[in-house]
Amino acid sequence: MLYFQNDYHAGCHAEILRRLDRFSQRDFPGYGQDELCGKAADTIRRLCGREDLAVHFLVGGTQTNLTVIAAALRPYQAVTAAQSGHIHVHETGAVEATGHKVLALPSRDGKVTAAQVEQLMESHQSQEDPAHEVQPKMVYISYPTELGTLYTRQELEALHRVCRQYGLYLFLDGARLGYGLTAKDCDVNLQDLARMCDVFYIGGTKVGAMFGEAVVIANPELAGDFRYMIKRQGGMLAKGWLLGLQFEALLEDGLYFRIAQKANDQADRIRKTLEDGAVPMLVPGSTNQIFPILSDSALKALSQKVLYTDMGPADETHRAIRLCTSWSTGDEAVEELCRLLEAAKK
């Protein structure tokens, strides 16, 4: 079978294994207070162009989302997200488990707009007695979104402004950040994110690491006592240096971006094949996720040879699917997939 169902089916980049071999017999202080985490945090600060960022390493995305959100909000405050947002639909109520409502906003392309946020706040604040509703305090966005789309710089600036205006925190889920920042139409970089977001994370699990997400806290209000929160939520890794090691391997010299770029290039080849075959797309895209709409009969054939994610019916005889490339996707797999897609469209 060809693996295109997600971007976390393979282990990790060889460079990480090499370093694991090198360091695995050494002794380290526990819980992320070691030199490898220190170096990786410094590297991230350098890439973000700011010395004052707090950096923490966690194991997985849901853990990161719930810890950041629970750390930022007062009990009666809520986070808003697109209705397709990962925290709203795919985390088994992990945010609600910390006592906070997710306010879902309608969205076709997976993005939240500044206008939506403004309307939400105006609606809340104009209540005669707002205390009967949760108080929106954080905007959660994903970059790329769960539909593979990217916010433009202009859109991010607008979100940043509206958040400032209403005293909201802007939190960017970067589980697939590498694929976003290396997309050909991306017009922001890490330094922009560190300026515009209050907190965001650089995803490792889906971009070359065995596991790991690097949380970058830019707003000092959110930085205090964050390690207490990690521990309280069960997210503190005893051998935290494993996380520092991986992020240093990925970020030290740009490996993270090179492998993400490659995955995007492969996705472009697949998109090209689909376009050439006039296959419609659920949403357009430029990152490692592709959302073609195919006929049930084409899918019946494809599913014999390819693992993909079903996105539901598009009409009575077609379904949208998701195809994912990843840092580990080989060229032969892409070629074989393209051949199968060419055959499928006929």
Place this chain on the structure above:
Amino acid sequence: MLYFQNDYHAGCHAEILRRLDRFSQRDFPGYGQDELCGKAADTIRRLCGREDLAVHFLVGGTQTNLTVIAAALRPYQAVTAAQSGHIHVHETGAVEATGHKVLALPSRDGKVTAAQVEQLMESHQSQEDPAHEVQPKMVYISYPTELGTLYTRQELEALHRVCRQYGLYLFLDGARLGYGLTAKDCDVNLQDLARMCDVFYIGGTKVGAMFGEAVVIANPELAGDFRYMIKRQGGMLAKGWLLGLQFEALLEDGLYFRIAQKANDQADRIRKTLEDGAVPMLVPGSTNQIFPILSDSALKALSQKVLYTDMGPADETHRAIRLCTSWSTGDEAVEELCRLLEAAKK
């Protein structure tokens, strides 16, 4: 000013005050384990036609909703409700505060349909790995709904069936139950509710009591240790007999239903006036809530003399409002309101 903005602006029915006077110098065991609560619970069992119901008295609606839901669900389970459901929009995240997601369903008239519930369950259960989503386990409905509409017996039977089929609990919020059960097009009664719902409550706060909601638990799975839950959530009233006293006063000889019926009749007079004036309605209705759509200029005049609830813009020059009668609404107030509405429409 004329008070039509809600149904809890007045104190309580005179019969309750009379009984308070009578019992206020007597001594009672605490926490609802007294004879007044016992008698009121017996009365409710009699009205519901079942000896095996567990009955508990709580002070308010949000407290009741969160306690029932938190008692019924396992941590990863969710309650589904109409997007206009009180628990979703007007309880400041009280359900999420207990760790549970509210799954909102689109609805124009405030109702949830059996087909929506079926689709939700099919969608969840057909996931390749459902553990990434909350597990729906309870359906929350209001009777009447927050938009004053009523489920027909047929609709309730369908919800009851679909809940049985998928192992869901059916929970009916009866904060305004009296107004629902005495509406002229109501085709269910307490005995039906006790058969079709796993748990529901008879609202006192909005129907003649100073405060109080009587929870009726029909499904024995939900009845165990419920007093622990009430105490844990801060809802156990030291002088619980105050609740038993009020419900016995209201239910013993049908006072509850008589005063609700009167409020519905008064609402009908107001609806008639609006219909005569060809004023459009946001939703039709037969209970104590009325949702006319009026021009901004008409509202400007009306708001000088009447307290009502704004429901938002209907178009660029009109807004929907809510007018509420209640057990305490006097005939003169209704007449005066009708006069003002007649004037307004012109």
Place this chain on the structure above:
Amino acid sequence: MLYFQNDYHAGCHAEILRRLDRFSQRDFPGYGQDELCGKAADTIRRLCGREDLAVHFLVGGTQTNLTVIAAALRPYQAVTAAQSGHIHVHETGAVEATGHKVLALPSRDGKVTAAQVEQLMESHQSQEDPAHEVQPKMVYISYPTELGTLYTRQELEALHRVCRQYGLYLFLDGARLGYGLTAKDCDVNLQDLARMCDVFYIGGTKVGAMFGEAVVIANPELAGDFRYMIKRQGGMLAKGWLLGLQFEALLEDGLYFRIAQKANDQADRIRKTLEDGAVPMLVPGSTNQIFPILSDSALKALSQKVLYTDMGPADETHRAIRLCTSWSTGDEAVEELCRLLEAAKK
């Protein structure tokens, strides 16, 4: 039977009923935003000698405790209390239900000492990596304590100082505050409490009201958005004016203190009888709670005529009990109890 088992077995003071009669047919805005609550809050500010206090009215003690604590603490922070503290032993985990640990301190007399708080903080802060423990942030004390004892002014000042020193909030549970402030050896007043505590409450349920606790927030850090918290925790009473009415009735002209004083005087008579009979006490006291140690045979006789609370075995043939007077205790009941105690000791 003689009711001495608690101080909430009777309804409410007649003055409250009088006012209920007067106001029960009037219309009020909901949720505590009415003139009666406004007046009662003003009275409390006047009694406390400070214009800048935030005052909120809640229905019961457990609700008040959990709402105040959850509002004040960040998720990883804890409240410390005597091991006999109400929040630790008699609230069914209501504080833990909001996600916070109660750190219990050993205590024989129900009090927390400044030295204990200092030791707790030094122990926490001297950890190599304190993030593995909850962070103490609030000190919870009761006045009088659950054992009827009173902090001296000196003890309160010491607690106040140590809290300031370590950045802790001092929270005083005043469920029985009236009995404390009118005890003959009390050397503090409301103005002292408003200066020394960050937040405290004036208990109504046990001192003449039907129900109600008046929360006084002196530290502005804790005041923001408190109504959101009340609503989120299910504690917002629709007819909030019922609470304002009661506190105004009790506090306006000192009724609260007069009826509490009377209960203390009656307790003193009972204590005198016990002392005359050389009955040992579990703890000494000057408020409405009395803790004699009686033989099993004496208790066998007493329990036929008196309701009291068992406090457990003192030795193999004796048990400690609690006798409570209250604002509603009549002189005849006290005389009868004294006669029975005199007989019992023989």
Place this chain on the structure above:
Amino acid sequence: MLYFQNDYHAGCHAEILRRLDRFSQRDFPGYGQDELCGKAADTIRRLCGREDLAVHFLVGGTQTNLTVIAAALRPYQAVTAAQSGHIHVHETGAVEATGHKVLALPSRDGKVTAAQVEQLMESHQSQEDPAHEVQPKMVYISYPTELGTLYTRQELEALHRVCRQYGLYLFLDGARLGYGLTAKDCDVNLQDLARMCDVFYIGGTKVGAMFGEAVVIANPELAGDFRYMIKRQGGMLAKGWLLGLQFEALLEDGLYFRIAQKANDQADRIRKTLEDGAVPMLVPGSTNQIFPILSDSALKALSQKVLYTDMGPADETHRAIRLCTSWSTGDEAVEELCRLLEAAKK
């Protein structure tokens, strides 16, 4: 420096790295539903002698504790533990964060006794109105305990019996299980644990793995929907096969027990040295943790060369410390430590 401060300062056993190299370029299904997890679970079932055990793999101990406890308890239920229990003192309120109280029992040696559990339950159930207290429902024990002590088979049987009698779950934290099961005075095995406990876990993080704890659920009441709970609490590892790989490497042919045994043998050498020097111990022991009491002057010298954990003052001039061997401790380090201890005692 010599590392004796904990048993998780080194990476992992070489066999795990070998397997990582072998599997890291392969593709696996996500979230623990892969063949490596399947094989490791089968191995655990074989070692436990039961086909019907549910086995799940989590990343760390605190995550495991909170997930198991939150999955097992109803909201108002509590877990009881020794006052030195990890969940009570070293998890930053992670259990309380899920809404449950930890009921601490006094203990000198880190153990809970059946008699304590019985007394707790009798005390709770004999309350006149037990709903005012949390309901104990689970007993948490550690094997070995946080003080390195071991329950005898007889003690475990007694706990098992008392739990059955009162309907409590018995949960055994096996973060250091390998060191316990290979101690020379251990008289239980995995099959005994699977029979006596409702749920327990086999710790990997401290016994040769990079990370990982294998949860074994013996009571089918606790097994349902456990993956929902893992996801909800943020503990589901995307590349779950990393956990299966490690446990299979450790358990397949007994490596886990061999390396734990070696660490115990080394600890015995250290204990022998201390005994020869007549150094008193805080608690006796036979596992990899050693708790000598040394003079402040001896410690001043020792701390220049050895990392250890301070356990607090024993008297005015002595402190207890903890020395830990681990699977990674080399013989030279042990010899050097023994030399230093011999010098220290003089």
